[in-house]
Amino acid sequence: MNILLLGYGKMGKLIGELGEQRGHQIAAKISIDNTQDLDSLDPKSIDVAIDFSQPESAISNIKWGLERGIPVISGTTGWLDRWDEIVTSVEENDGTFFYASNFSIGVNVLFKVNQYLAKLMNEVSDYSVTVEEIHHTAKLDAPSGTAITIAEGIIENMGNLDSWILKGDTPALENQLPIISKRIDPAPGTHIISYQSKVDDLVLSHTAHSREGFVKGAILVAEWITDKKGVLSMNDFLSF
Ligand SMILES: NC(=O)c1ccc[n+]([C@@H]2O[C@H](COP(=O)([O-])OP(=O)(O)OC[C@H]3O[C@@H](n4cnc5c(N)ncnc54)[C@H](O)[C@@H]3O)[C@@H](O)[C@H]2O)c1
Numbered sequence: 001m002n003i004l005l006l007g008y009g010k011m012g013k014l015i016g017e018l019g020e021q022r023g024h025q026i027a028a029k030i031s032i033d034n035t036q037d038l039d040s041l042d043p044k045s046i047d048v049a050i051d052f053s054q055p056e057s058a059i060s061n062i063k064w065g066l067e068r069g070i071p072v073i074s075g076t077t078g079w080l081d082r083w084d085e086i087v088t089s090v091e092e093n094d095g096t097f098f099y100a101s102n103f104s105i106g107v108n109v110l111f112k113v114n115q116y117l118a119k120l121m122n123e124v125s126d127y128s129v130t131v132e133e134i135h136h137t138a139k140l141d142a143p144s145g146t147a148i149t150i151a152e153g154i155i156e157n158m159g160n161l162d163s164w165i166l167k168g169d170t171p172a173l174e175n176q177l178p179i180i181s182k183r184i185d186p187a188p189g190t191h192i193i194s195y196q197s198k199v200d201d202l203v204l205s206h207t208a209h210s211r212e213g214f215v216k217g218a219i220l221v222a223e224w225i226t227d228k229k230g231v232l233s234m235n236d237f238l239s240f
């Protein structure tokens with residue numbers, strides 16, 4: 001498969017490396033310094049574009065691919081306030097778009113367990129819930145995209161919560177789920193869901209030991225997506 005890398009930082013480089021090890025070719029490696037190289041590419045020669053760039057560049061990268069009939073996979077976080085624009089672009093171009101806040105298979109199992117646990121905890125009282133995420137200091141967005149997905153899974157299953165709040169100076173209201181963001185090097189990604197009562201704590205967590213899990217997930221999705229259409233997610237890719 002011929003893969004276009006939109007964003008050639010920590011993730012893009014590892015996808016290039018592991019992708020080539022799996023027998024794929026890298027059509028081009030686009031970073032903030034060479035975006036003009038996109039103009040010289042023949043879109044017909046590209047099977048899939050993988051975007052791991054930055055919140056401000058994700059929208060133009062994704063649209064660039066969709067407008068040229070290239071299936072686009074994005075793992076960039078921090079741009080979802082413009083989600084509807086991408087859905088419109090997918091519809092207008094009869095395109096293929098896949099987004100995941102986290103491509104790790106382990107985290108996607110955690111997402112499911114998190115939803116189920118929230119459903120159970122909704123039936124018992126006396127517990128307060130928090131989400132904590134820990135990432136490296138180069139991360140531009142907070143909270144992490146993964147923490148937002150976790151928070152949404154809790155809120156949709158717990159009747160007393162209707163929004164999340166990044167824990168800072170403003171204390172969380174009763175209807176708000178606090179998310180704590182910590183930046184510590186070299187953390188590739190830790191997420192902790194804690195339910196606390198006076199008598200006990202119930203904790204669910206996932207710790208990435210490296211970026212390899214995210215990268216493998218993104219490559220597997222790239223191999224799967226080429227004959228698909230529409231807006232797709234890990235729920236479509238995984239069979240659970
Ligand atoms: N979904 C997941 O599983 C997952 C996993 C890890 C990281 N991420 C997200 O992926 C993104 C990238 O992470 P990273 O650690 O590789 O970051 P990074 O800072 O190492 O790399 C970002 C790259 O984007 C490039 N870039 C900036 N503007 C660009 C533009 N206009 N066009 C193309 N490239 C451009 C930069 O030059 C840089 O090479 C972040 O948003 C991060 O949160 C998601």
Ligand SMILES: O=C(O)C1=N[C@H](C(=O)O)CCC1
Nearest residue numbers: 077101102139144145146189
């Ligand atoms: O390193 C990052 O940046 C990560 N970003 C994703 C997020 O925001 O959830 C996934 C984990 C790593």
